[in-house]
Each structure stands twice: as structure tokens, then as C-alpha cells.
Amino acid sequence: MPLSNIPFMRLQSQQLDCHQFKKPEEIIAWFCGVQAQDYPGSKWAISQRLKNCTDADIESTFADKKFVRTWAMRGTLHFVKASDIRWILELLAPRIIARNARRYRELELDEETLKRSNEIIKSALQDGQRFSRSELLAILNENGISTEGQRAHYMLQRASLDGLICQGGMYSNNNPIFISMDELPKTKTLTRHYALAELARRYFTSHGPATIQDFTWWSGLLSKDAKAGLEAVELSLVPETIGDKIYWYSGTKQAVQHSSPRxxxxxxxxxxxxxxxxxxxxxxxxxxxxxxxxxxxxxxxxxxxxxxxxxxxxxxxxxxxxxxxxxxxxxxxxxxxxxxxxxxxxxxxxxxxxxxxxx
Structure with a gap:
């Protein structure tokens, strides 16, 4: 396979040159997560991979909690299907928390403080209550926990990584609505082996052709864990060596070059x-x-x-x-x-x- 085929194959696997799905939550599940750090841009990213999907359609689906927003791959904000959020966090959150340890110390966020902030946030959002980011920070301050500077970000992120809260809507582009994870349907957890395999399967199916180095970067996993995930699903994928790199992809798609530009x-x-x-x-x-x-x-x-x-x-x-x-x-x-x-x-x-x- 020539290197020039890779863009055409990725356009298909990424659903930019074909549209297999009809609903925002379906395309999000296909990717396992769509980066949502740029909130308006992430909605446009979803729309381009569906037919006749407007900004308002995506906002409506988000408000219905068909998908949520949380810190996932690489510790960055992603849209994740509601039924996937628990196993994704169980797999990825411990690594993100470990990587944050130094920053926690710099911000004087010891485990006791983080535990207390978690308890305050969880209590505030019980019984279907929902608050904006600014409202939750005000509650923390009222309870004697400073949210100065980046402490606010890391406390809200930690409560999310610990599976207590997620974002279930947006008042404005910079003021998300936080909800309790208890509002989401209960789903089965996956063993670590199956979670690694599922993450790898979805990545190489939705992003292929891609290398193990690409998967490691995207997921934020340790190299050994990324390799374990790939090894668990490699029999369902096609390997292709180009130069000194091995690319993996689903064998269901081939490069298609059209007569008119895409x-x-x-x-x-x-x-x-x-x-x-x-x-x-x-x-x-x-x-x-x-x-x-x-x-x-x-x-x-x-x-x-x-x-x-x-x-x-x-x-x-x-x-x-x-x-x-x-x-x-x-x-x-x-x-x-x-x-x-x-x-x-x-x-x-x-x-x-x-x-x-x-x-």
C-alpha cells in the first residue's frame, strides 16, 4: 500500500467520506470519544460525519444525555457516549490522576482536600440537581475550599475522573452544566483486558490506517498497555508495512479516490x-x-x-x-x-x- 492511500482510507474510517451513522451518539461511540476541548468546533466535527445534522440537533442530543462531556483520552475533554463513560474512566482515569500528582502538590491539593471537594460536589448534585461551573465553584468556596487559579480546574476534573460527575449540557461555551453520574444509565463494567481490547478495536477501526505509536499518543496509555490492547484485537485488523512503520486498519475499507475533490x-x-x-x-x-x-x-x-x-x-x-x-x-x-x-x-x-x- 503506498503512503498516498492513507489519507483516502482515513477519510473513510473517520466517516468524512462516507456516513454510516445517523445520530451524534453513534458517531461518538464509533470513535470511542470525540475531543471536545473546543466546544463549538467539536459539534461541527460531529456534524461533518453525519447527514443533515445541525448545531441545534447536537445540542438537543447533548441535553438528553445521549452523550456527555468529560476528561478522557490524554486527560483532555471529550464527548463520550453515556453508556461508555464508566469503563473508559475506569481504564484511563488512574493514569491521568497519577500524572497530575505533581500539579496537585503545587496547588496544595492533597488527597484529603480532594476527597472533601469530591464530597461537597457530590452532595450538591444529588437528587437530580445540576449546576454550572461557576455555581459549583461558588459552593466549594462557601464550604471553605479555595478555587483560586487552577485549583478550580483540577478539583472539577478530579471529581469527573473519580466517576462522580460529568458535563451534561452547556449554558454558554465556557460555562458547562455539571450533573451527577448517577443520572446516567447503569452499565456493565469491563475487565482491564477487555477494556484495553475495546479501546484498541474502536481506535484502529475509526482511525486506521494508524500505528501503535499513534494509538499510544491518542489514548494516553502506557506503551505496554497500548501494545496489549492491540495484541488482543490484531487478528481482526490488517497490518501494512510502509517504510519502517506498521499501519493497522479494518479490512472492510479500501482506498477510494474520486473523480472530483473531497x-x-x-x-x-x-x-x-x-x-x-x-x-x-x-x-x-x-x-x-x-x-x-x-x-x-x-x-x-x-x-x-x-x-x-x-x-x-x-x-x-x-x-x-x-x-x-x-x-x-x-x-x-x-x-x-x-x-x-x-x-x-x-x-x-x-x-x-x-x-x-x-x-
């Missing part, structure tokens, strides 16, 4: 970029680091799976302006399809959209 406006932290340690296969058209094109924090333009520029949105009264900054010269077909991608973004927001090209 264009995607990817949000920041999209799984198409953040899901891999090595992104060289999708950066072949851009050989130098320039203007954030290799930075996962930037929204990017992808043409036939290759990252070829950046973009951003600006709201102006009742419309949205999309500024495009391609790093390569686009032909007529690519420009036309890019216009369609911008139009799709306007449909997702249910707002008029206008385009500006930035040179």
Missing part, C-alpha cells in the same frame, strides 16, 4: 489531526511549518485528505463570515467544492454565510 473544513482538535502522533501522511502538500497548518489548535482545510490551509469563522450580527487561507493554489474544481463546504457550514449553523479569501 473538501472538508476541519475544526481545531479534529480527530483527523489530533488522533495521530505522526501526521506526515496528511501534510505531504505542505512541507514547511507555516501559519499553524500543522497545529491541531487551528481549524484546517483538507482537500482529498491533505491539509492545505487554515480557516476561521467570525460572527457579524445575524451572519457568519468564513475566512479561508489556503497555502496552495486551488484549481477551479477545488474552489467550487470549497464553496460547497462553506455552504454546508452555514447549513449546520442555520445562518447565512459569506466567504473571504485571505492571501
Amino acid at each position: 473538501v472538508h473544513l476541519l475544526p481545531s482538535f479534529d480527530e483527523y489531526l489530533v488522533g495521530y502522533k505522526d501526521r506526515s501522511a496528511i501534510l505531504e502538500k505542505v512541507h514547511s511549518k507555516n501559519e499553524g497548518i500543522e497545529n491541531i489548535m487551528y481549524p484546517t482545510i483538507a482537500i482529498d485528505g491533505q491539509i492545505v490551509g487554515t480557516w476561521k469563522r467570525k460572527f457579524n450580527k445575524n451572519e457568519v463570515i468564513v475566512e479561508l487561507k489556503p497555502s496552495i493554489a486551488l484549481n477551479a474544481a477545488e474552489s467550487n467544492i470549497l464553496d460547497e463546504a462553506v455552504h454546508h457550514f452555514g447549513e449546520f449553523l442555520e445562518m447565512p454565510v459569506h466567504t473571504r479569501i485571505i492571501s
Whole structure:
């Protein structure tokens, strides 16, 4: 398999070039988790992988607790299907907590303080109560626990990692709604062996072709645990050696190159970029680091799976302006399809959209 096939195969496994699913929670389960650090962008990431799914549709599903938001892979915020959250946290949370130990000490958050903050938060959210981030912090302060600086973040994250709370909606982009995990359906736990296998299976199915190094990066697991997960499912995957690397993927998909270009406006932290340690296969058209094109924090333009520029949105009264900054010269077909991608973004927001090209 040539390296040039990888972008086309990833477009399919990532559901960007095909749409197997109809509901937001289904695509989230397919990935096992969709990074949701950039809240508006993560909703757009989900929408691009479904048919006719608007921002309002995703907000409604989120409010219905079909999926939730919590700290998961790599200790970063992810959307996770409600029925998956418990086994994912049981597998990944201990490693995240261990990695936080030094920061806990720096913030004077000893285990006794964290235990007490957990108890206060759990008590506040019992019997279906729900509070915003700012309201929960006010409750902690009222009970004599300082939330100054980064203490707030680490206490809320710790209660989430300990399986007490999660985010079940959003008042605004920066003020999530916290709910008790008791509001979610009870689900069976998995043994560590099966949890590692399930995480690996979903990763290589949804992200393949990918390497073990990619999986280790994405999951935040120790290398030995990532290898154990892959070994448990490798008979259901196809290995392919390219250069000195072994790529693994589901054998159900083959590279399909279309007669017309495939264009995607990817949000920041999209799984198409953040899901891999090595992104060289999708950066072949851009050989130098320039203007954030290799930075996962930037929204990017992808043409036939290759990252070829950046973009951003600006709201102006009742419309949205999309500024495009391609790093390569686009032909007529690519420009036309890019216009369609911008139009799709306007449909997702249910707002008029206008385009500006930035040179």
C-alpha cells in the first residue's frame, strides 16, 4: 500500500467520506470519544460525519444525555457516549490522576482536600440537581475550599475522573452544566483486558490506517498497555508495512479516490489531526511549518485528505463570515467544492454565510 492511500482510507474510517451513522451518539461511540476541548468546533466535527445534522440537533442530543462531556483520552475533554463513560474512566482515569500528582502538590491539593471537594460536589448534585461551573465553584468556596487559579480546574476534573460527575449540557461555551453520574444509565463494567481490547478495536477501526505509536499518543496509555490492547484485537485488523512503520486498519475499507475533490473544513482538535502522533501522511502538500497548518489548535482545510490551509469563522450580527487561507493554489474544481463546504457550514449553523479569501 503506498503512503498516498492513507489519507483516502482515513477519510473513510473517520466517516468524512462516507456516513454510516445517523445520530451524534453513534458517531461518538464509533470513535470511542470525540475531543471536545473546543466546544463549538467539536459539534461541527460531529456534524461533518453525519447527514443533515445541525448545531441545534447536537445540542438537543447533548441535553438528553445521549452523550456527555468529560476528561478522557490524554486527560483532555471529550464527548463520550453515556453508556461508555464508566469503563473508559475506569481504564484511563488512574493514569491521568497519577500524572497530575505533581500539579496537585503545587496547588496544595492533597488527597484529603480532594476527597472533601469530591464530597461537597457530590452532595450538591444529588437528587437530580445540576449546576454550572461557576455555581459549583461558588459552593466549594462557601464550604471553605479555595478555587483560586487552577485549583478550580483540577478539583472539577478530579471529581469527573473519580466517576462522580460529568458535563451534561452547556449554558454558554465556557460555562458547562455539571450533573451527577448517577443520572446516567447503569452499565456493565469491563475487565482491564477487555477494556484495553475495546479501546484498541474502536481506535484502529475509526482511525486506521494508524500505528501503535499513534494509538499510544491518542489514548494516553502506557506503551505496554497500548501494545496489549492491540495484541488482543490484531487478528481482526490488517497490518501494512510502509517504510519502517506498521499501519493497522479494518479490512472492510479500501482506498477510494474520486473523480472530483473531497473538501472538508476541519475544526481545531479534529480527530483527523489530533488522533495521530505522526501526521506526515496528511501534510505531504505542505512541507514547511507555516501559519499553524500543522497545529491541531487551528481549524484546517483538507482537500482529498491533505491539509492545505487554515480557516476561521467570525460572527457579524445575524451572519457568519468564513475566512479561508489556503497555502496552495486551488484549481477551479477545488474552489467550487470549497464553496460547497462553506455552504454546508452555514447549513449546520442555520445562518447565512459569506466567504473571504485571505492571501
